[in-house]
Amino acid sequence: MKQFHPHAAHTAERVAAALAPHVHGRVLELASGSGQQCCVFAARMPDVTWQPSELDAGALTSIEAYRADSGCANLLPPLALDVRRPWPVDHIDVVLAIRLLHVLAEIQCVFEGARAVGAASVIVIGPIAEMASPAPAMPAHLAAWTVPIRIPTRAEVTAHGFAITHEEALGDDVMLVLGPAARGSGTTSGSRAG
Ligand SMILES: C[S@@+](CC[C@H](N)C(=O)[O-])C[C@H]1O[C@@H](n2cnc3c(N)ncnc32)[C@H](O)[C@@H]1O
Numbered sequence: 349m350k351q352f353h354p355h356a357a358h359t360a361e362r363v364a365a366a367l368a369p370h371v372h373g374r375v376l377e378l379a380s381g382s383g384q385q386c387c388v389f390a391a392r393m394p395d396v397t398w399q400p401s402e403l404d405a406g407a408l409t410s411i412e413a414y415r416a417d418s419g420c421a422n423l424l425p426p427l428a429l430d431v432r433r434p435w436p437v438d439h440i441d442v443v444l445a446i447r448l449l450h451v452l453a454e455i456q457c458v459f460e461g462a463r464a465v466g467a468a469s470v471i472v473i474g475p476i477a478e479m480a481s482p483a484p485a486m487p488a489h490l491a492a493w494t495v496p497i498r499i500p501t502r503a504e505v506t507a508h509g510f511a512i513t514h515e516e517a518l519g520d521d522v523m524l525v526l527g528p529a530a531r532g533s534g535t536t537s538g539s540r541a542g
Pocket residue numbers: 353356378379380381382385402403404407429430431432445446447448451452
């Protein structure tokens with residue numbers, strides 16, 4: 349059954365436009381949620397092979413239902429993938445995680461997984477704080493969440509061997525494009541746009 353997430357529906361086109369200059373080849377989207385967004389991404393970026401994935405069984409069913417209706421040949425069937433376990437994929441060019449890191453205690457798994465599949469870049473979108481102290485305020489659109497939410501900081505995100513090559517404000521969220529860190533550096537700051 350198709351799930352409907354108003355926030356995903358509202359932001360999909362804007363996120364697609366922001367992503368387009370930064371993705372190529374084979375993209376693995378972690379935690380694809382309902383599947384609404386990956387259909388928009390695949391339609392807007394027909395030269396990119398889009399691999400959605402999810403942990404949640406209901407979400408996987410929903411992604412497949414949206415995919416079947418999308419008519420997008422570049423949108424692959426969703427993979428059952430828990431980012432904390434070995435990822436069942438071969439080579440991937442770009443790993444994408446939208447609104448995942450703040451609901452994931454083990455964010456290092458995203459970066460370890462990305463390295464294991466040979467990804468050249470990782471794109472994270474979601475609430476990300478400038479610094480740990482003072483504690484970041486909870487964005488209003490996340491206040492109703494019942495799972496524990498822990499907003500990661502830029503320093504935490506870049507502590508895993510990737511550096512920020514581009515960042516962009518996307519409404520309530522921020523998009524960070526991460527590439528390999530220069531040797532001896534884990535926290536290179538990138539350009540800020542928007
Ligand atoms: C806030 S939702 C975001 C969904 C989607 N990316 C979006 O932007 O609409 C977080 C998603 O992360 C998924 N998730 C949580 N823990 C996960 C894990 N360990 N591995 C893969 N997905 C996970 C949940 O099932 C949920 O769909």
